[in-house]
Amino acid sequence: MSPLLALLAASLFAPSLASCSPAPDGFQQPSESELPTLQEHAPPPALSLELVASGLSEPTYVLSAPGDPDILIILEKAGRALVYREGQPQEAAFLDMRGRVAKRSEQGLLGMDFPPNFAQKPVVYVHYSREDGATRISRFAVDTEAWIAKEDSEEILLEVEQPYANHDGGQLEFGPDGFLYLGLGDGGAANDPLNAGQDLNQLLGKILRIDVSGDKGYTIPVSNPFAQQEGARGEVWAWGLRNPWRFSFDRKTGDLYIGDVGQNKWEEIDFAPASSKGGENYGWRLMEGTHEFRDEDGVARDTLVAPIHEYGHKNGHCSVVGGYVYRGSAIPALDGWYFYGDTCSGAVGVLRTENGKQVARHDLTRQIAPKGKLVQLVSFGEDAAGELYAVAISGSVYRIVAAPEAKPKAEGTTR
Numbered sequence: 001m002s003p004l005l006a007l008l009a010a011s012l013f014a015p016s017l018a019s020c021s022p023a024p025d026g027f028q029q030p031s032e033s034e035l036p037t038l039q040e041h042a043p044p045p046a047l048s049l050e051l052v053a054s055g056l057s058e059p060t061y062v063l064s065a066p067g068d069p070d071i072l073i074i075l076e077k078a079g080r081a082l083v084y085r086e087g088q089p090q091e092a093a094f095l096d097m098r099g100r101v102a103k104r105s106e107q108g109l110l111g112m113d114f115p116p117n118f119a120q121k122p123v124v125y126v127h128y129s130r131e132d133g134a135t136r137i138s139r140f141a142v143d144t145e146a147w148i149a150k151e152d153s154e155e156i157l158l159e160v161e162q163p164y165a166n167h168d169g170g171q172l173e174f175g176p177d178g179f180l181y182l183g184l185g186d187g188g189a190a191n192d193p194l195n196a197g198q199d200l201n202q203l204l205g206k207i208l209r210i211d212v213s214g215d216k217g218y219t220i221p222v223s224n225p226f227a228q229q230e231g232a233r234g235e236v237w238a239w240g241l242r243n244p245w246r247f248s249f250d251r252k253t254g255d256l257y258i259g260d261v262g263q264n265k266w267e268e269i270d271f272a273p274a275s276s277k278g279g280e281n282y283g284w285r286l287m288e289g290t291h292e293f294r295d296e297d298g299v300a301r302d303t304l305v306a307p308i309h310e311y312g313h314k315n316g317h318c319s320v321v322g323g324y325v326y327r328g329s330a331i332p333a334l335d336g337w338y339f340y341g342d343t344c345s346g347a348v349g350v351l352r353t354e355n356g357k358q359v360a361r362h363d364l365t366r367q368i369a370p371k372g373k374l375v376q377l378v379s380f381g382e383d384a385a386g387e388l389y390a391v392a393i394s395g396s397v398y399r400i401v402a403a404p405e406a407k408p409k410a411e412g413t414t415r
Helices: 003-010 015-019
Strands: 047-053 059-065 068-076 080-085 109-113 123-129 135-143 155-160 172-174 180-184 206-210 236-238 246-249 256-260 266-272 309-312 320-325 338-342 348-354 357-363 377-382 388-392 396-402
Touching: 047 068, 047 080, 059 109, 059 388, 059 396, 068 109, 080 109, 123 172, 172 246, 180 246, 246 320, 246 377, 256 320, 266 320, 266 338, 320 377, 338 377
Parallel strands: 059 377, 109 172
Antiparallel strands: 047 396, 059 068, 068 080, 109 123, 123 135, 135 155, 172 180, 180 206, 206 236, 246 256, 256 266, 266 309, 320 338, 338 348, 348 357, 377 388, 388 396
């Protein structure tokens, strides 16, 4: 595949994705030999998608107000964040930065999160692309009565130049430790031309961890793995990533799951246990998944952390979408299953881990797709109650719910 085609295939927002053919079989079921350990796990219950919002303009993410799952905030690529209260849109946008946000390729309004102490400090953190395409992380004060972020209160915390218009990352999430984690891709193009993934002196190709608890700016936690290392950026928590578009923490265990978009052959899901002290090197550009990508001296392969799951570019797959471990209360039998998907194919799968290893996996594509049509998945979301959502770049947001029970046929009827 040419570098240009590889670039388009890995792009989450490229117009060419609209023509990707859905995978007829979704994610293939593993053989027993593919599972690290052989244990019996009841399959997840039957699920479906319940429409929450439609007619949106390229939505990229959904989250809820802290402590209130009835207030959803939906991000649109061009720069708006819309409020839905109990399923109804609020007239005023939570945030409207259209005209100030770049939206070429994978740029745009990409991520948002609220701090754990929101009740005492009502602010919101936003990950977006400024007009020239550079990544910007900002903090805004929030009017909790009107549910509006005060645009004139913006405090810019971090800016990172982007050499290309893709692989910007986009996730922003507070960890169980109260620090803010954010994902940045390797800068774009193909083959990581800057070698950002393996360069600790660059912020690109990393997951960063910063302390934003102060009144101004941010500080680097002293417990960050490279905080005291010369020739390394102290903000770095994990490295060797190509484009960690979506990552999340299991709200019960604190384990970290990362969906890292591959180049032209392999997509991967990476993992770090809650006990991690950081510093994991997930291998890019030396490896694509568990496969050798570039032979370079100076890095011992046994120091790299392999993904817990990978899948290839067959059946229309091309761009992994990391999700969440279900910890809601509406579907108890779903507890502990991690959701993930693929943008091009619209496939949706779940897996379980034990001791950092994958022990079960199931394909949900056919049962979860609305009316048999696969959504063009771009993100998952989680509300304050732990319920999960799926976001389609084509303009819709869905809640993942238990499938309605089939009604028994009336006695004596025939077809």
